[in-house]
Amino acid sequence: MLEVSDLHVKYGNIEALHGISFRVDEGEIVALLGANGAGKSTTLMSIMRLPPPEGPRVSKGEIKFKGANLLPVPAHTLVSKYGIGLVPEGRHIFGNLTVFENLKLATFARKDREQIQRDYERVFALFPRLAGRKSQRGDLLSGGEQQMLAIGRAFMSGVGFVLLDEPSMGLSPLLMGELFRVLKELNDIGATILIVEQNARIALKYAHRAYVLEAGKIVLEGQSQALSENPAIRKAYLG
Numbered sequence: 002m003l004e005v006s007d008l009h010v011k012y013g014n015i016e017a018l019h020g021i022s023f024r025v026d027e028g029e030i031v032a033l034l035g036a037n038g039a040g041k042s043t044t045l046m047s048i049m050r051l052p053p054p055e056g057p058r059v060s061k062g063e064i065k066f067k068g069a070n071l072l073p074v075p076a077h078t079l080v081s082k083y084g085i086g087l088v089p090e091g092r093h094i095f096g097n098l099t100v101f102e103n104l105k106l107a108t109f110a111r112k113d114r115e116q117i118q119r120d121y122e123r124v125f126a127l128f129p130r131l132a133g134r135k136s137q138r139g140d141l142l143s144g145g146e147q148q149m150l151a152i153g154r155a156f157m158s159g160v161g162f163v164l165l166d167e168p169s170m171g172l173s174p175l176l177m178g179e180l181f182r183v184l185k186e187l188n189d190i191g192a193t194i195l196i197v198e199q200n201a202r203i204a205l206k207y208a209h210r211a212y213v214l215e216a217g218k219i220v221l222e223g224q225s226q227a228l229s230e231n232p233a234i235r236k237a238y239l240g
């Protein structure tokens with residue numbers, strides 16, 4: 002579904018990704034693991050292609066989605082035309098809008114009114130915490146609830162491929178578990194997921210496969226089960 006090959010990415014003159022290759026197949030949950038500064042967010046931003054100067058610049062390599070070259074595609078059409086949605090690091094929900102308004106905003110590019118209604122019900126069933134706070138302002142939600150809203154928004158945008166940047170950041174172990182179970186449910190009903198995580202333990206529990214990024218290079222890859230038994234991974238990421 003998503004195929005990244007020999008991707009080199011720069012900020013100004015400094016190269017942050019030194020030729021990484023990975024793929025995500027339809028129906029998978031794939032995790033991209035790595036320490037601070039490894040290049041995880043840069044990888045996601047390169048796929049979503051936030052334009053310079055805010056974002057990284059692809060200097061070499063390919064990003065293909067369902068066989069189509071994504072690089073010349075205008076970033077704003079990735080959601081509407083390709084069904085690719087991003088849940089960015091730090092959530093970025095609209096604090097002055099209500100929970101419901103935040104969700105509604107995400108449906109702007111959709112025309113399937115009846116399915117949208119069913120999707121609202123689905124999101125509120127998956128996240129009962131949000132259901133009880135439909136008319137509460139976004140900025141009055143707890144951090145965990147905001148994270149759920151950010152994921153609910155990606156779901157409401159109707160995308161089939163969701164990229165998430167460290168969704169577990171700042172969450173209690175309890176909420177973290179809840180969040181990953183919801184991701185698994187979304188995956189079960191058809192969403193393909195690429196998730197960036199520092200928390201290797203929980204990511205390897207839920208992902209089918211994973212890649213480990215170190216200083217802009219992929220140094221390990223494999224099935225989650227095999228990786229969680231790998232001594233180098235255990236030492237560096239699982240304590």
Ligand SMILES: Nc1ncnc2c1ncn2[C@@H]1O[C@H](COP(=O)(O)OP(=O)(O)OP(=O)(O)O)[C@@H](O)[C@H]1O
Pocket residue numbers: 012017035036037038039040041042043044055056199
């Ligand atoms: N806007 C930017 N301008 C210049 N360099 C940047 C910029 N954003 C990131 N970098 C550099 O690119 C490298 C990769 O950063 P990136 O944010 O992708 O790491 P990360 O794996 O997401 O880390 P973290 O776990 O801390 O979020 C780092 O060396 C970082 O300093």
Ligand SMILES: [Mg+2]
Pocket residue numbers: 041042043090166
């Ligand atoms: Mg990051």
